[in-house]
Amino acid sequence: MRPYLLSGLACAACLAAGALLAQEAPRLTGPEPFTRETPAPPMQRQVTDDVRRMRNYPDQPPLIPHAIEGYALDLNANKCLSCHARKFTEQSQAPMISVTHYQDRDGNTLGGVSPRRYSCLACHVPQTGAKPLVPNTFVDMDALVEREPRRR
Template structure:
């Protein structure tokens, strides 16, 4: 009997907590009802100042600091490589793509860009001036290191 009572209390607590958390979460799923058609929000302007942004963590793919609208990126063409491929960086002054993009899954060096790294927009994204949909509590790694007590 005691187990049944504890289980019922735990279940009720979970339901109440879930309802409270659900009320605080912003709605990100679209209109209510879902069958109602609404116009898409306007596209946010891309940041195109060509200024490199600081990375927030090791191995974070760099953001794209320039416009890419109209860039060809398919099986037959990759406009990104016209500037960022090793042989064009001196002329374009663009940063060269990482050497990891020239390696296969086993770490073997290839003569060209690895097929699994060919689709740049799978990892790299343009920066926009859009407001966040949810509050951001992210803390940069450097700030975390500075907070740690010295002498550990």
């Protein structure tokens, strides 16, 4: 067989596999054609019950269980720190930010929040009632451990 014929067959196989996967995957893009403008969907309501949620995996950043609309979070101000900074937690009754937020990348303890941890919304997000865009089969780690038969 000629080499260019083999590469053509391989390319055709890849395209067919890509088409098959594209049919199974849910559509996450906007309208057809992409140049057509459509109104944005309404913003989902935030869960604001102040109930702390269990984390799904170790080291998951906690979700924000309260409204944060209008919070200042820029170079000059961080509204989150007015309640969650160590010196304000007694009066606010908010959980203190982790001690890791007071460390630099080398593990040295700083006098204030590390600049790389200053932008809270880079890791912490509000919880909403939004439905998943794609099916989710996530199973919590503890549930997996409970499913395993005990070995003796």
